[in-house]
Amino acid sequence: MKLILTATALSLMASTALAETTITVQYAYPELFDTTQNEMVKAFEMKHPDIKVEFRSAYKDYEDAAQRVLREGITGNVPDVTFQGLNRVRVLADKGIAVALDDFIAAEKDFNAAGYHEGMRQAGTVDGKVYGLPFAISLPIVYYNMDLVKKAGFDENSLPKTWDEIVALSKKIKAGGEADGIGTEWAITGNWLWQAMVFANGGTMLNADESKVAFDGEAGKKAIGTLASLVTEAQSPDMTPNEMLAAFSAGKIGVMVTTTARVNAVTKQIGGKFELKTGNYPDLQEGVSRLPAGGNVAMITAKDKAKQNAAWEFLKFATGPEGGAIMVKTTGYMAPNNKAADLLKDFYTENPNQAVALSQLPYLTGWYAFPGDNGLKITDVIKDRLQSIMDGSRAEEADAVLADMAADTQALLPRR
The missing domain is CATH 3.40.190.10 (Periplasmic binding protein-like II)
Structure with missing residues (x-):
């Protein structure tokens, strides 16, 4: 008896044979x-x-x-x-x-x-x-609730270009009584926004041979001072990333600093409740600033x-x-x-x-990765120290927090 296979059967057998x-x-x-x-x-x-x-x-x-x-x-x-x-x-x-x-x-x-x-x-x-x-x-960008921004006396042609201007805008939004002025996703994975703030000021995480902490220099002092000002001056609320995203999307925060990755999701969550506009990360200086990918x-x-x-x-x-x-x-x-x-x-x-x-x-x-077996632990140490700034418990002593953070990190680096 001969076995006759149709073209369909042959095709099915071929596809079955391939799907291995x-x-x-x-x-x-x-x-x-x-x-x-x-x-x-x-x-x-x-x-x-x-x-x-x-x-x-x-x-x-x-x-x-x-x-x-x-x-x-x-x-x-x-x-x-x-x-x-x-x-x-x-x-x-x-x-x-x-x-x-x-x-x-x-x-x-x-x-x-x-x-x-x-x-x-x-x-x-x-x-x-x-x-x-x-x-x-x-890359990090700034999200603006343009309804609140316009009520504060700004428009799309006068959006902030510096952190000082962002603080000023946030204070005006807060004073309007409808919403908090600003939220930052400072706790985002891998100390990403902390690196952005230091790199934008021309700094680095460690020195060239990765033997010593470098984020406690002038660039880091400026960065942690900026974070502290968001709490002490702009009264940024202490929120988890999910809480901040929900509050911004509900129109309860006027300015949000986080990753461009969230544009699609945030736009959907807003659903036309207000006009959303994104803007560049503040204080970028050509030839000096860098931003971690x-x-x-x-x-x-x-x-x-x-x-x-x-x-x-x-x-x-x-x-x-x-x-x-x-x-x-x-x-x-x-x-x-x-x-x-x-x-x-x-x-x-x-x-x-x-x-x-x-x-x-x-x-x-590049998005910096700390060397050695303690690389992930260093990430947690930096996050914990920044938490003391953002929850207000040590916002008035930013330089001391930076010194503690540097010492903690140095202790976890590979010994040479």
Whole structure:
């Protein structure tokens, strides 16, 4: 008896034979990336029917992401692809958990022509090797409730350019009695806004050989003085990030300083209750100021070669033009891929609040990761010290807090 297979049956068998590689993917901040990842995987699987993507439960934030993968690296239970904060590439590379991507890149015909230019690749590079491809890039910006701003006597042509002007505007909004003047997401993951304040003043976290704290210099003193003034002068409320976002979206805070990544979500939460406008980070000085690139990279942690190859295909798609365009349209991040940016020209024209951060790209620098086994602990120490400023308990002694923070950090640095 002969077995006759129809074209449909042959096609079905071929597709079944191809659908053999399943990769697990895990990412942080579900409130920002759930929609993005789901849409991206649908588009990816249509182009790659031989690869199935399964999600693990999302990480809470980048600290959670790094800590969980470090623990899983010991037990051998890491996901195949992990999206990690730009400041956590170093620790996963140092621990041998992340897979170097240089051989994959070298095997591509023309990687740079696909929009992966060298500058952005540096964000995922450690000791000369590439361990992650940048997926979503953010910079700090300022959000304004223009209804409250106009009542305070300002308009879109007179928005603040300095921290002093922001404090002055915030005091006027507070005096109006309808809302608090300002909120800052100072506790955001990885001391990101603290770094932004120091870097914008021309400072660094450590000295050149990473043996000594440097954020306690003039740049750091100015930065912590600014934070203190938000509490002592502008009466910024002590809120968690989620509380601040909810209050701003409800029209209860006039000015908010945080990442551009939240533009899409905040716009939806506002829902037309008031006019939203975004503005540049304050006190930027050409030739002096820098701003840390926030966001995350896609990394391969799979040990099986077949899964690594499948994971590489997913990384290329997620960080390429199509994945980048999906990410931008569903968040507020910027795409590090040049060709994705080209696809989004009309989108940025129609969504000027998401375009503001693009003008700050000349100031972009790396999101610093402290060296050694205590890198994550240092992040917590700095956050705890800043809390004493922002809750008002030590806002009147900002320099003393900075000195304590520097001493705590110095004690946790690797001994040389």
